[in-house]
Amino acid sequence: MVEFPFTLPHDFLSSAGHVSQTKGYHWVASVVSGVVVCITVYKLTGIISLLCFKGYGKLSNAQKVEWNNRGFSTFHALVVAFVSLYLLLLSDTFDENSRGDLIVTRTSTLSDTLLGVLHHGLSMFSIILALISGQAQFYILMVLFSESTTPFVNLRWYLDIACQKDSNLYIYNGVALFLGWLVARILLFIFFFSHMFIHFDQVKKVFPLGFYSLLVVPPVLATMNLYWFWKISKGLIRTLSKARHSQ
Numbered sequence: 001m002v003e004f005p006f007t008l009p010h011d012f013l014s015s016a017g018h019v020s021q022t023k024g025y026h027w028v029a030s031v032v033s034g035v036v037v038c039i040t041v042y043k044l045t046g047i048i049s050l051l052c053f054k055g056y057g058k059l060s061n062a063q064k065v066e067w068n069n070r071g072f073s074t075f076h077a078l079v080v081a082f083v084s085l086y087l088l089l090l091s092d093t094f095d096e097n098s099r100g101d102l103i104v105t106r107t108s109t110l111s112d113t114l115l116g117v118l119h120h121g122l123s124m125f126s127i128i129l130a131l132i133s134g135q136a137q138f139y140i141l142m143v144l145f146s147e148s149t150t151p152f153v154n155l156r157w158y159l160d161i162a163c164q165k166d167s168n169l170y171i172y173n174g175v176a177l178f179l180g181w182l183v184a185r186i187l188l189f190i191f192f193f194s195h196m197f198i199h200f201d202q203v204k205k206v207f208p209l210g211f212y213s214l215l216v217v218p219p220v221l222a223t224m225n226l227y228w229f230w231k232i233s234k235g236l237i238r239t240l241s242k243a244r245h246s247q
Contacts, residue, residue, distance in 0.1 A: 038072055045071030055162055063161065070154040077150035084145040088138070129213060135206050136214060142192050143221065146184045152177035171243055174236045181232055185225040192218060 045068045049056040059067060130140045152173055159170045196203055196214065203214060 038076075041072040041075045042068050059161070067158070067161070070157060074151045074154045077147040080144050081148035084141045087141055088145065129210050133207055133210055136210055139192065139196070139214060139218070142188060143218065146188060146225070148184050149177065149180045152180055171239060174239050178232055178236050181225070181229050186229055189218070189222045189225060193222075
């Protein structure tokens, strides 16, 4: 059994604050799987790029590392976005009418597995808390769905490094990034905060550190998203203006 210095409130925990051995093995397996997949996709990105893209061999070592990292980043973002969307909309895990328990205390094997895979940035702190406590996973999955914009960010970098900034694909990708960011990182966060406000009686029942994290981390992420949305909007306007004048 794995012991924690505080009592963790969820049904797989005993009154002594223990995590079941099965749950502990599941967490470890998820993290190890994430590391293995990361290394595998990173290596495959380099091999496939060398075979399919003539310019890859001319890149510097630093650019090749960045290229491969963005290959894994794109793969990771697609998996996370699709699984999050499935859990939030298609699965009955977080359907308010399907079960009698609080939505903030719901979890599933798939959601635990998704949260166990490596992530980055501010979300790591919140993900670890949600994984250990089994609480607030509904809100974490909404934040993870915002990763759906990452492939557009990475494609923009690939086109830039390939000197394709004047191509139609670069323009189309810029429009897709703008719309995707608007939906997944602006409108979704408005729904996020609205849902928290409506269900605040449930949110208050989340353990203290998790509760205060919900009040602090999402607003920070939302502020960052607004800043980058402003930058993306300026870049899109500049690109469209340049394309119109070149016609």
